Amino acid sequence: MTESAIKALRPVANMVIRGQIISDNLVEFGGRGGDLSFLAPDAHQYLDRLPMGNPGKLSELYELSFDDIVDYLSKVGDALDVSTNEHLQQARELSYLTAPTTPSIVDASYADLGSFFQPDAVREDAESQIGIKYLEGWVEEQPRRNGMRLKVRCFGARTLHIVAGNAPAISALSIIRNAILRSDALIKTPSNDPFTALAIAQTMIDVDPQHPITKHLSVAYWRGGDTVLEEKLYQPHNVEKIIAWGGYASVKHVTQYIQPGLELISLDPKRSISIIGKEAFDSESAMQDVALRLASDFGGMNQVGCVNARVVYVQSGTDEAGIEQLNQLGQMTYDALAKLPASISTKPKAYDNELRAHVDALRFSEDWYRVIGGEDDEGAVIVSQIPDAVDFATKLDHRTANLVPIDSIDEATAAANAYTQTVGVYPEDLKDDIGDLLSLYGAQRFVSLGYAISGTTAAPQDGIEPVRRMAKWITNEISETGVVTPPWQWD
Amino acid sequence: MSSTSLQITADNLQQEAIRFCSDTDAYFGSSDENLHGMPRDRLAALQLAALKYRFEDLKDRIPMLQQLASRQNIASLETLEDVVPILFEHTMYKSYPPMLLEKNRFADINKFISRLTTYDLSTIDVSECQSIDEWIEVMDRKSELEICHSSGTSGTMSFLPTSKKEWDKFTRGTRTTVRSRLADPDDNEFYCIYPYYRDGASSHLRINNYCIKHILGDESRFYSAYPGWMSSDVLYLAAKVRAAKANGELDRVNINPALMQRLREFEELQQNMPAHLDTFFEHVMEELRGKRVYFGGTWNLLHKLAEQGLKMGEEAMFAPDSVIISGGGAKGVTPPENWQEDVCRFFGIERILMGYGMSEVQQMHYQCEQGRYHFAPGAIPFLLDPDTSEPLPRSGTVTGRAAFFDLTAETRWGGFITGDELTINWETPCACGRQSYFIEGEIERYSEKQGGDDKISCAATENAHKEAMDFLTHFE
Structure with missing residues (x-):
């Protein structure tokens, strides 16, 4: 078959290297287990061009002011209008096939992509994560106590972003962070989203192919763990920082290349929980409110994210009356799930067989579990009838939550561990009681119940400040012999 | 008519x-x-x-x-x-709350298992049992069952209520297979070397008693490296500690100090295994050199044995009509390429009799001379659509998720859906001359096929979690 015939059958995820679109030397990827199979340029053929060997080339980004960066990103944001942008339209169509979510959720994510690039958003990100003055020049801080004058500046770096594919916004966010930091980024796309980052990069080429920001973004797909490729690419003379999102496999592959001069910023895969105090049962309307919030926390984005609740601890009490009211809350939550707007939640794309087998088996253990829904793979609420989470808690997915009754809120603190990211809390002031201890045990983010999938990019993430770490922090130390005792005079 | x-x-x-x-x-x-x-x-x-x-x-x-x-x-x-x-998924055997095992609520566990067997276990008094081992000891003594369990990687163990009678039947079938390989079926003295525990409630250890009873004929012909009982509590605890370590919450897990001590002893024993096996070997070699041996077990045990022997310079140790049965085995670990050659060289046999089976279906499907696994008539094979679980046609060459109905199960339900992908050719008989249906090509685990495709998510899915755990800790 000729190359054009292959192309006709399968979509192509082009490669972008610093403003140049590459669409030849195609090889096939994906296609296993019903996945979309797609073609992409063979990264091995472009290995010498993918990294930016000479870091001095970053200097052209330093001819831009921060305002220039904001202006350019704003133009790109305006161009990211899916009603007119063909790159986005194509990417969205293809993402229907690759994304773990469903078309209405993909549509909503794509409609929102441009908003991340708007001036207010970019300034807020930059100011809160770095401080714009540190991006703009050397900032003289208070003299240090030994009399030394200190200037600090935040510089860009040569970075590799291994992005996750469960939310298109991750691609947009990575591109914006790269622009703010005046860095050079190579984005390695995942097979569950090979198209979004590419569509943004192609849009930037349309907006201004010669713009330094366009020319410091590359996007490529190769199979993660391709050691022949990665061994050559992941070297300090090519890359200084690797930002790896989720997916233990991606992080595990990367760890073997970490060495002096090559830093790993690992946004580890995480899970989230919710904790609900007894106030949820104060009234019928409080229960309805909690049910809707809870449905949003585990049903939003169809539970594909690290932010989504999976196990939910509820201070319902564990006696018969307590379990009864938890069952009621479970039913209300299930009912609320069906009412979530299609832009954030729908019947899942494909319910996992293994998970279904686990859920179905519980239907025969009525003494210990009540399973509400799930008959049609639409998602389910499993209400534990004793204070114990299901043994497959780590498999909960596709809008499936496990409500666990507790007597005392202390029992919920046991639920946080090194894998915990978000904790949805109700009522609000419960955070005061449990927040500190949960943080020590591993929780990284507390949200008002119902807001797990909401949030801001202008905040720490996963317990670290990744944007600060993506940059290089350089000091200029000015010491005058009359002020700072010189080493040669130390006794 | x-x-x-x-x-x-x-x-x-x-x-x-x-x-x-x-x-x-x-x-x-x-x-x-x-x-x-x-x-x-x-x-x-x-x-x-x-x-x-x-x-x-x-x-x-x-x-x-x-x-x-x-x-x-x-x-x-x-x-x-x-x-x-109405075939059972593997989840049916573990759909009880993890807390029951954690808190030694064995009466509740019995209530759960009673729902999977024709026997009513609720009449057996287990109120005094303070550990899984004690509970199993009582159950072995007072029930018609010899329950076997999985290794318990996720906080619960699967409990498979297999009756003593069913274990007997299964092992008599194995005896027939073993003896059919002898020139004179009446000259059938076998010895068994087992580089692990003599006894235990994991299915691969449960079989030892029956092997002695039906194949070896006498306890004295069974040589185990560790004569005692492989503690189920230790296995359970090891999995729990491993999970707690990976989750960064070890100090918060409530573990009975006496059990913790046993776990330490077990870990020590595992560490000292190579040295212990050296001694064990020296002793066994002297007694069993040239004799006819039988071995049935996972590839890793078998290969460990062979490696140990070869390291000591031993080759063709046993009678050439020794019968060595192995199969898939150690979960998630890929066997080294040369493991079968190593084993054959050490034992001095031509080939290993490879079998495909699982605890839930007490039938072994052995490989013929053509390298194909033939289905034992006691189990009806099915292929299901991996997405819908609908049965696929029983004609042509079909690939799907394997399920079986074990017709020999008489006190529990024999229907079971595996996690394996198989191909069956329903038309053409095998060149080996057997009439039975057989598996074409390789057996793959669906769980190992997933997640291998570079899908990256920020959510810690089971696969990511498991991989991380496997990577961080190696055990058993």
């Missing part, structure tokens, strides 16, 4: 089917050749009749089956495919 004679024929078929599934080994005259010699049509009729009999006999006696059948609106079976909606 009158309708009366048709009736008689059906009755005859049912009587024959009952004989067939009640003791498959006896039905085929303890002959491996007969076992695979029945024409396909005749076997299919017999299997269908036996399936109907099993369902009729068990549907009101196994509560879990009763409930599932009623949920699926199945009152009787007419065709083989009718059974598919």
Whole structure:
């Protein structure tokens, strides 16, 4: 078959290297287990061009002011209008096939992509994560106590972003962070989203192919763990920082290349929980409110994210009356799930067989579990009838939550561990009681119940400040012999 | 033909089917050749009749089956495919709260297991049991079962309520396979070297007693590296500690200090295993050199044994008609390429008899000379659509998720859906001459196929979690 015939059958995820679109030397990827199979340029053929060997080339980004960066990103944001942008339209169509979510959720994510690039958003990100003055020049801080004058500046770096594919916004966010930091980024796309980052990069080429920001973004797909490729690419003379999102496999592959001069910023895969105090049962309307919030926390984005609740601890009490009211809350939550707007939640794309087998088996253990829904793979609420989470808690997915009754809120603190990211809390002031201890045990983010999938990019993430770490922090130390005792005079 | 004679024929078929599934080994005259010699049509009729009999006999006696059948609106079976909606998933054997095991609530565990077997276990007093080992000891003594369990990687263990009678039947079948490989079936003295525990409630250890009883004939012919009982509590605890370590919450896990001490001892023992095996070997070699041995176990145990022997410079240690049976085995670990050659070289045999099987289906499907796994007639194979679990056609060459109905199970439900992907050629008989259906090509685990495709998510899915755990800690 000729190359054009292959192309006709399968979509192509082009490669972008610093403003140049590459669409030849195609090889096939994906296609296993019903996945979309797609073609992409063979990264091995472009290995010498993918990294930016000479870091001095970053200097052209330093001819831009921060305002220039904001202006350019704003133009790109305006161009990211899916009603007119063909790159986005194509990417969205293809993402229907690759994304773990469903078309209405993909549509909503794509409609929102441009908003991340708007001036207010970019300034807020930059100011809160770095401080714009540190991006703009050397900032003289208070003299240090030994009399030394200190200037600090935040510089860009040569970075590799291994992005996750469960939310298109991750691609947009990575591109914006790269622009703010005046860095050079190579984005390695995942097979569950090979198209979004590419569509943004192609849009930037349309907006201004010669713009330094366009020319410091590359996007490529190769199979993660391709050691022949990665061994050559992941070297300090090519890359200084690797930002790896989720997916233990991606992080595990990367760890073997970490060495002096090559830093790993690992946004580890995480899970989230919710904790609900007894106030949820104060009234019928409080229960309805909690049910809707809870449905949003585990049903939003169809539970594909690290932010989504999976196990939910509820201070319902564990006696018969307590379990009864938890069952009621479970039913209300299930009912609320069906009412979530299609832009954030729908019947899942494909319910996992293994998970279904686990859920179905519980239907025969009525003494210990009540399973509400799930008959049609639409998602389910499993209400534990004793204070114990299901043994497959780590498999909960596709809008499936496990409500666990507790007597005392202390029992919920046991639920946080090194894998915990978000904790949805109700009522609000419960955070005061449990927040500190949960943080020590591993929780990284507390949200008002119902807001797990909401949030801001202008905040720490996963317990670290990744944007600060993506940059290089350089000091200029000015010491005058009359002020700072010189080493040669130390006794 | 009158309708009366048709009736008689059906009755005859049912009587024959009952004989067939009640003791498959006896039905085929303890002959491996007969076992695979029945024409396909005749076997299919017999299997269908036996399936109907099993369902009729068990549907009101196994509560879990009763409930599932009623949920699926199945009152009787007419065709083989009718059974598919009521096959059990592996999850059925572990759908109890983890807390029951953690808090030694064995009366509740018995209540759970009673729903999976025809026996009522609620009458057995387990109120004094303070550990899994104590509970198993009581259950072995007071029930008709020898329950076996999985290694318990996720906080619970699967409990498979296999009866002593079923273990007997299974091992008599193995004996037939083993003896069929001898020139003179009456000259059938075997010794067994087992580089692990003598006893335990994991399925690979449960079989040892029966191997001694039916294949070796005498305890003195069984040489285990560790003569005692592999503690189920230690296995359970090891998995729990491993999970707690990976989650960064070890200090918060409540562990009985006495058990923790046993876990330490076990870990020490694992560490000292190579040295211990050296000593064990020296002793065993002296006694068993040149003798005919039997071994049945996972590739890793077998390979460990062979590596140890080869390291000591031993080759062709045993009689060339020794019988070595192995199969898939250690989960998630890929065997080294040369493991079979190592084993053959050490034992001095031509080939390993490879079997495909699982604890939930007590039938071994052995590989023929053509390298194909042939289905034992006591189990009906099915292929299901991996997405919908609908049965796939029993014609042509078909690939799907394997399921089986174990017709020999008489106190528990024999229907089981595996996590394996197989290909079956339903048309062409095998060149080896056996009539039975067989597996074409490799057996793959669906769980290992997923997640291998570079899908990256920020959510810690089971796969990511498991991989991380496997990477951080190695055990057993």
